[in-house]
Amino acid sequence: MSYKDDYFEQFRKNYIDSKVAQNYLKSRQLSSNLFEQGQIAFCPIYSRYDFAYLKGRLIVPIRNVHGDLIAMAGRQIPETLNQSIEALYETFNSANKTQEKVNKYTKGKWINEPYIRNRNLYFLDHSKDYVMEKNYIILTEGYFDVLSLYDNGIKNVAALCGTSISDYQIALLSRFCDNIVVLMDSDFPGKTASLKIIDKIKKLGLNAYRILLPEGLDPDDFTKKYDISFLDQAIKTSIEKKSQDITIYGK
DSSP, X not given: OOHXXXXXXXXXXXXXXXXXXXXXXXXXXXXTHHHHTTOOXXXXXXXXXXXXXXXTXXXXXXXXXXXXXXXXXXXXXXXXXXXXXXXXXXXXXXXXXXXXXXXHHHHOSEEEOOOXXXXXOBTHHHHHHHHHHHTEEEEESSHHHHHHHHHTTOOSEEEOSSXXXXXXXXXXXXXXXXXXXXXXXXXXXXXXXXXXXXXXXHHTTOEEEEEEOOTTOOXXXXXXXXXXXXXXXXXXXHXXXXXXXXXXXXX
């Protein structure tokens, strides 16, 4: 085990003691099963740990395909934001340095520890057996997209943690399946990113498809609004017919 594994285990213990973190997970309509399966933790606001930007955040582990912990990502919890900023000011002495850190802390809802993003896929270590079983994977953009799908019964899923895909990531996926299904936001940037990803996948010899969501939905919203038990069969039918687009119609 690495020192990061030790920290993550401590953050898991901190989650057990934090009603704020548990309530935030519930507010995202995610179940406690995710914690029990080692996918959720919490970094305390006034922590003694090395990860200043993770203070007061819900934590997810980022593992490589072999299951080694390579980084952690933290999701900002609205209820802890002000206290976390106060804790940053108390941690660092230099006013300029502290303000830079506060600006970075508040800039994004998610903050990642540095890792080589284009050589890894979030959650693939956990989902790869399901991917091989189904012979397809659903690729999303972010952490909660994956966790929402997984929590609602779609196990063969991973995240790019962005809106582009690398040759390395495609080669990695080719070890586990022949078909890649892209699920991005329903807005124009999401649709554009999907087409670029699909084009690149096809050029490297795999089959590529995309799920088109109703306007205004992202994958996380999609799992909350719909009973998604139909999705597996819809994807299988699309693969059989070689139909690139899988359209989800609004109700």
